[in-house]
Amino acid sequence: MSLSEFWDFLVLGVVLGSLYAVIAIGYTLVYGVLQLLNFAHSEVFMFGGYGGLLALTAVIPEETPSGMGSVAYVAIGMLSGAALGGAVAFGLERVAYRPLRRRNAPRLVFLITAIGASFFLYNLAGKLFGRNPAPIPEMYDNGTALSVFGAELTVTQVLILVSAVVMMVGLDYVVNRTKMGSGIRAVAQDPEVASLMGVDIDKVVSRTFVLGGLLGGAAGFLFGTNSQVVYTMGFLPGITAFAAAVLGGIGNVRGAMLGGLVLGVVETMTVALWGDDWRYVGAFVVLVLVLMVRPTGILGERLGRTA
Amino acid sequence: MSMKTSAPAKTSEGVPAALSAAARLRKVHWYQEPRWRRLGALLALAVTLTLMTGKEGTTRDLFFALREDLTGFALWIWVGVAVVVWAVREFLADRAGGAVGRGKEAAPGPFASVRGVWESNASVRVGVLVALLALAVFGPLGLERYWQQVLVDQIAIYVLLAIGLNVVIGWAGLLDLGFIAFFAIGAYSAAYWTGALPVQPPVVLNNFLVLPVAVLTCLVAGVILGAPTLRLRGDYLAIVTLGFHEIVYLMAKNADGVTEGVRGVKVERFSVDLGFFSYEWKLDPMPYYWLLIGFIVLAIFLFLRLEHSKVGRAWTAIREDEVAAAATGVNTVRYKLMAFAIGASTSGVAGVAYASKVGYFNPENFAILLSVLVLAYVIFGGMGSVPGVLVGTAFLVWLPEGLREWVDPKDRYMYLGALLVIMMIYRPQGVWPSRRRKRELRMAEAGIGGADATGPAEGRQQ
Numbered sequence: 001m002s003l004s005e006f007w008d009f010l011v012l013g014v015v016l017g018s019l020y021a022v023i024a025i026g027y028t029l030v031y032g033v034l035q036l037l038n039f040a041h042s043e044v045f046m047f048g049g050y051g052g053l054l055a056l057t058a059v060i061p062e063e064t065p066s067g068m069g070s071v072a073y074v075a076i077g078m079l080s081g082a083a084l085g086g087a088v089a090f091g092l093e094r095v096a097y098r099p100l101r102r103r104n105a106p107r108l109v110f111l112i113t114a115i116g117a118s119f120f121l122y123n124l125a126g127k128l129f130g131r132n133p134a135p136i137p138e139m140y141d142n143g144t145a146l147s148v149f150g151a152e153l154t155v156t157q158v159l160i161l162v163s164a165v166v167m168m169v170g171l172d173y174v175v176n177r178t179k180m181g182s183g184i185r186a187v188a189q190d191p192e193v194a195s196l197m198g199v200d201i202d203k204v205v206s207r208t209f210v211l212g213g214l215l216g217g218a219a220g221f222l223f224g225t226n227s228q229v230v231y232t233m234g235f236l237p238g239i240t241a242f243a244a245a246v247l248g249g250i251g252n253v254r255g256a257m258l259g260g261l262v263l264g265v266v267e268t269m270t271v272a273l274w275g276d277d278w279r280y281v282g283a284f285v286v287l288v289l290v291l292m293v294r295p296t297g298i299l300g301e302r303l304g305r306t307a
Numbered sequence: 308m309s310m311k312t313s314a315p316a317k318t319s320e321g322v323p324a325a326l327s328a329a330a331r332l333r334k335v336h337w338y339q340e341p342r343w344r345r346l347g348a349l350l351a352l353a354v355t356l357t358l359m360t361g362k363e364g365t366t367r368d369l370f371f372a373l374r375e376d377l378t379g380f381a382l383w384i385w386v387g388v389a390v391v392v393w394a395v396r397e398f399l400a401d402r403a404g405g406a407v408g409r410g411k412e413a414a415p416g417p418f419a420s421v422r423g424v425w426e427s428n429a430s431v432r433v434g435v436l437v438a439l440l441a442l443a444v445f446g447p448l449g450l451e452r453y454w455q456q457v458l459v460d461q462i463a464i465y466v467l468l469a470i471g472l473n474v475v476i477g478w479a480g481l482l483d484l485g486f487i488a489f490f491a492i493g494a495y496s497a498a499y500w501t502g503a504l505p506v507q508p509p510v511v512l513n514n515f516l517v518l519p520v521a522v523l524t525c526l527v528a529g530v531i532l533g534a535p536t537l538r539l540r541g542d543y544l545a546i547v548t549l550g551f552h553e554i555v556y557l558m559a560k561n562a563d564g565v566t567e568g569v570r571g572v573k574v575e576r577f578s579v580d581l582g583f584f585s586y587e588w589k590l591d592p593m594p595y596y597w598l599l600i601g602f603i604v605l606a607i608f609l610f611l612r613l614e615h616s617k618v619g620r621a622w623t624a625i626r627e628d629e630v631a632a633a634a635t636g637v638n639t640v641r642y643k644l645m646a647f648a649i650g651a652s653t654s655g656v657a658g659v660a661y662a663s664k665v666g667y668f669n670p671e672n673f674a675i676l677l678s679v680l681v682l683a684y685v686i687f688g689g690m691g692s693v694p695g696v697l698v699g700t701a702f703l704v705w706l707p708e709g710l711r712e713w714v715d716p717k718d719r720y721m722y723l724g725a726l727l728v729i730m731m732i733y734r735p736q737g738v739w740p741s742r743r744r745k746r747e748l749r750m751a752e753a754g755i756g757g758a759d760a761t762g763p764a765e766g767r768q769q
Contacts, residue, residue, distance in 0.1 A: 037542055039679075057369055099732045104752050108482070109735040111545075112686045115679050116727025123721035128358060128373060130366035131717070239549065239675075246546045277561040284550030291543055292535045 001272060004150055009272045010265060011151040017264020018164035019226075022219040023241035024248070024256035025171055026089075026212030032188040032251040033208050035107060036097070039114035041216055042238020043121035044089045048217025049224035049233060050129055051084025052077035053136050060137045070140035074159065077139065077225070078218050085217015086210045092117055093209040101205070118234075126231035133230035136221075160222045167215055168257050174211070175253055184208050188251065240267070240280065243287045249297030258298060262286070342397055349393045353385035359725075363715060444600060448593065454708075455592040462704045463599040464661050469684045469700040470606050470693065471653025476682065477691035477744075478619060479646035480626030481537070482545040484678055485552030489525045489651040491559055491673035493658020496521040498572045506565055514577045514663045521655040529651030530644055537643045552678050560670040571669030574662045588663070595664045602660060606653055607693055613649075622646055627747065683727055689737025691744045699738045 001009075023045055030038040056077045065073055096117045100110055145155045153161075175181040183204045186194040195201050220229075223237060244263045248255025263283045270282030290298065337343060357376050364372030376382065424431055447458055468490060475483045498504050500520055502511040512520065536547045559566045566572070577588040577598065588594050613619050621642045624632035633639045662668055680703075688699020706726070707719040714722065730737075736748050 109731050113731040116724045119720050119724025128364045130364045132366040134366045
């Protein structure tokens with residue numbers, strides 16, 4: 001691999017990794033407040049893809065829009081993706097997790113519930129929207145947008161990168177600088193004391209799910225613009241993003257971002273070196289190796305515990 | 308993430324914390340009352356059920372199913388049912404509830420007397436077990452061929468797998484999400500040693516002789532995976548085992564030169580040739596079934612012996628509180644490795660049996676979803692309890708096949724998922740829990756300790 005090829009793949013990896021990072025945040029937020037592996041988050045991501053797809057199918061004109069039109073359609077797709085993702089995450093918490101939380105159920109029970117919910121949701125999506133992959137309608141002319149020291153990026157890739165960065169910065173702000181964020185961190189640190197201090201735990205948990213769902217849904221839409229939307233699309237990115245969250249130190253938001261980027265780059269490099277068949281092997285090998293050296297992930301764990 | 312000391316003051320932004328509790332006393336809107344919330348929940352359920360049982364969507368017209376379902380007649384039936392259920396519950400609940408309450412008092416646990424006889428009389432115990440075993444052995448003779456195949460290919464194999472996984476998760480409390488990887492290793496060992504793979508073994512073995520070899524291979528694989536990772540906490544172990552499975556799966560799929568890749572492998576079936584006695588297992592599923600019953604009974608017998616031995620007690624200690632176990636002198640890493648290796652080797656046996664039964668398999672038979680499913684079977688049945696695992700696995704493996712006649716085959720796993728969620732909400736201990744496990748759950752509910760090694764107790768080190 002020559003240096004310029006390496007650079008190309010590195011940039012591609014960062015694009016993919018930023019998407020993983022956004023999904024991983026959803027896992028890590030929920031883990032932070034509930035110590036729960038939310039397996040069903042991959043389905044939230046998938047529904048986000050469908051949200052964008054459905055909204056755009058309903059409103060987009062025949063010919064490919066351009067200029068401000070494109071921007072408007074991208075915004076519509078992303079917002080409706082995020083909205084559906086948030087709604088699914090909210091419903092999931094309400095229906096599946098809240099009753100368990102009330103009875104202080106062990107985490108294995110949460111895990112099986114999450115698995116069951118995941119099966120339910122992706123098969124429901126398959127039933128409602130058909131089981132074939134559907135492309136998201138063209139919102140713009142997907143040519144080369146800019147080149148970064150020789151690596152050429154398409155409009156879609158720039159879109160992914162920019163929106164991912166915006167979302168991550170926004171989330172970091174929300175978690176660290178707002179009242180809601182301190183609620184989340186308080187619950188992550190010690191739910192009992194937090195509730196004694198007047199934090200409404202139910203509300204915080206619900207909002208955490210919605211926050212993760214919004215990001216996951218938007219990421220699902222972005223993923224869909226890059227490839228296609230299909231009812232099984234959540235599984236593998238979900239697992240990789242979950243691995244990213246663990247790699248960075250689960251419960252740690254900045255760790256999830258870092259882990260996502262690392263795994264994105266590793267995955268792209270694996271594909272470049274050994275071919276597409278081995279795509280997911282590299283990511284997991286790196287995960288195992290890192291965990292052997294640092295058992296709590298690169299940046300260490302816990303949302304509220306890292307002060 | 309920086310957590311400044313001033314953060315708590317910021318939380319309330321100048322408003323005293325007491326006010327936010329006082330805020331709860333503010334006026335409750337009519338729609339926030341429990342009664343109307345319940346109606347809302349039931350209506351949401353009605354819509355969900357309409358969508359679940361409604362039209363099959365198509366990719367060409369994405370809104371087709373939604374449009375048809377939400378304007379159709381079925382929606383009104385479901386909504387009607389929901390409203391009636393709600394009305395009966397809200398307005399006639401006193402009478403109905405009273406009747407249920409009295410019924411409960413009248414019969415203090417319907418199984419109490421049965422359990423008394425069961426526990427006091429050893430000959431009854433043996434008699435019932437023998438009768439059940441006889442039923443399990445000869446009952447399936449009356450089934451149709453199709454169900455016999457399901458029974459062998461899926462139910463018996465998965466029961467064996469679930470019994471193995473039960474050791475890992477039910478007894479030692481290790482969250483293993485990659486269990487099917489060992490199943491794959493067992494199946495590919497069978498293929499390798501019977502000479503079915505492109506790479507030839509030093510000696511070609513009979514399928515039965517492969518069994519111990521496969522057990523050994525899986526044991527080693529279990530230790531290799533376990534040794535570096537068992538120091539990790541529950542959740543990390545889960546993702547690492549998941550990753551291990553994915554790696555094994557992708558190797559099976561992509562290393563064409565060694566494993567035939569996606570083309571799949573043809574394996575010879577079981578056969579015995581001892582000179583004076585020879586027998587070949589052919590297409591009829593029943594002989595395989597009896598063989599598998601043999602494996603299952605043997606595994607159950609061995610594991611039950613283990614459960615109440617020193618090893619089993621060490622596992623329980625580790626599951627309930629690993630730190631305390633280590634402090635009292637239990638060599639936790641050794642016992643965890645042991646559980647891992649024993650589980651893995653059971654899985655290896657299942658792999659050899661599977662390969663030698665179906666005669667042809669490909670990597671898709673070891674997809675990652677199956678690892679997740681087999682874990683669900685164990686928890687559904689009641690982890691840690693052998694009868695529970697038997698019943699739960701048999702039921703859940705049968706369910707998708709049984710549903711074939713009732714619903715669109717493509718939707719079967721949707722119902723399975725819904726069942727898992729409902730089951731975990733209303734009966735988290737599983738169908739037939741072990742008594743110890745039930746107590747652990749009850750204590751966790753009361754806030755004493757975590758119910759398993761991956762339980763909340765650990766996430767909250769003080």
